Amino acid sequence: MRIDCHAHCSVSVGNWPSHHNVVADAKRLGVDKVCCSHPLDTKPTDPERIRAANDDIAAAMRAYPDVILGQCFIDPGNARFAQDEITRCVVDGGMIGLKFYHQYRMNDSVFHPVIERCAELGVPMLMHAGHPTDPAELATQPLISRADHFIAPARLYPEAIFIIGHIGGGGDWEWQIKAMRQAPKNVYMDTSGSVIDAGMIEKAVRDLGAERLLFATDMSTERGVGKILDADITQRQKEMIWSENFQRILQMRKV
Numbered sequence: 001m002r003i004d005c006h007a008h009c010s011v012s013v014g015n016w017p018s019h020h021n022v023v024a025d026a027k028r029l030g031v032d033k034v035c036c037s038h039p040l041d042t043k044p045t046d047p048e049r050i051r052a053a054n055d056d057i058a059a060a061m062r063a064y065p066d067v068i069l070g071q072c073f074i075d076p077g078n079a080r081f082a083q084d085e086i087t088r089c090v091v092d093g094g095m096i097g098l099k100f101y102h103q104y105r106m107n108d109s110v111f112h113p114v115i116e117r118c119a120e121l122g123v124p125m126l127m128h129a130g131h132p133t134d135p136a137e138l139a140t141q142p143l144i145s146r147a148d149h150f151i152a153p154a155r156l157y158p159e160a161i162f163i164i165g166h167i168g169g170g171g172d173w174e175w176q177i178k179a180m181r182q183a184p185k186n187v188y189m190d191t192s193g194s195v196i197d198a199g200m201i202e203k204a205v206r207d208l209g210a211e212r213l214l215f216a217t218d219m220s221t222e223r224g225v226g227k228i229l230d231a232d233i234t235q236r237q238k239e240m241i242w243s244e245n246f247q248r249i250l251q252m253r254k255v
Contacts, residue, residue, distance in 0.1 A: 001243040004034045004224070006126060006165055006192045006216035009068070011059040014038070017219060019060040023067050025221045032243075035216075036060060037071035037099035039128065045078040045103075054089050061094070070095035071126060075103045076114045086117055091255050097124040097161075106145040106162070107152045115157050122254040124161040126190070130171040131179075137170070147179035147189070154187045161186055161249055166218045168193030168227070173200055177207050185212070188249070191241065192216035196223050201231035201241075210237035214246050 004026065010016040016038060026034050038053040040046070050073060057070040072089035074082040089095045098118060104110050106127050118125050129145045132138040150162050164180065167173050167189050180189055191201060191213055204213055210233065217224030228238060 001033075001247075002031045002215060002225075003243040003246045004031050004192075004217050004221075005163065005214045005246050006190045006218050007034045007036050008038060008219055009034075009036045009057070009060050010038060011056050011063065014056070019063060019068065023064050026067060029221055029225045031217075031221070031225065033067055033069055035069045035071055035096065035126075037073050037126075039073045039099055039101040040075075041101060042075070043077070043103050045075040045081065047078060047081045050075060050081075050085065054085065054095075057095070058089070058093055071097050071099040073099045073101070074114065076100075076110045077103060079110075079113055082114055083117060086114070086121075090121060090123055096250060096253065097126060100125065100127045102128055102141040102144045105143050105149045107149040111153060112156075115153060115160050119157050119160040120254070122161075122252040124163055124188075124249050126163040126165055128166075129164045129176070130166070130169050131173075131175045132171040147176045147183065150180075150187050151183045154184045158184060158186055161252065162188065163214060164189040166193035166216065167191055167204060168195035168197070168200060168220075168223075169218065170195060173197070174203065177204055180212075181207055188212050188214050188245065190214045190216035190218075191227065192218035192220065192224055194218075194220040194223055196227050201227055202233060205231075205233050205237055210240045211245055213241045214249075215242050
């Protein structure tokens with residue numbers, strides 16, 4: 001089995017690819033399930049837009065219940081609304097976890113109530129992350145989380161499940177791997193992103209262990225699949241990355 005733990009789609013016309021196309025690409029490339037979210041680059045929090053974005057993912061789940069696993073997007077800056085949306089989308093709506101964007105860094109205390117709730121529910125939290133080296137790119141997302149921003153909250157909440165998004169999303173991925181070596185075992189890193197530098201997956205496996213990596217594409221489906229197929233690692237390590245690690249995470253869910 002192959003489970004893409006980080007992707008995006010949209011039922012309505014928007015910035016993300018059609019849910020039909022996402023499912024078609026997955027089937028064409030042998031991906032069995034795709035975790036999809038609809039994050040918004042918005043601040044301050046806009047509850048109406050966030051609710052509509054999560055409704056969009058819920059519609060995609062209904063259209064392809066055997067393929068699409070929903071991830072609820074929230075902005076923790078609106079604490080009460082964030083908790084209500086977790087109840088609506090995860091507890092009542094069947095979404096498998098949360099997706100954060102770059103409104104706040106992962107080590108900001110504003111996340112603490114959300115992390116506590118996710119730990120209580122046993123659901124994973126996927127955070128958009130990276131280490132941009134281009135000043136212009138960094139200026140567009142000054143609060144982007146680096147791998148080292150996961151260390152303190154993961155130690156504070158060892159029962160919570162954190163996922164560092166898209167090692168291949170751009171920026172200095174070698175720095176990200178090095179920083180993650182200091183993070184506890186409840187922090188995972190996904191393999192997604194359009195960057196397919198030689199040796200990236202091999203270094204991540206060597207430095208972190210295959211058990212801490214999760215297969216993902218983040219809309220670069222062919223590249224996402226290809227970088228695992230091409231990686232010079234064992235078949236057993238590939239099986240762990242393709243789905244076993246994420247299946248183990250899903251088995252921790254209490255809802």
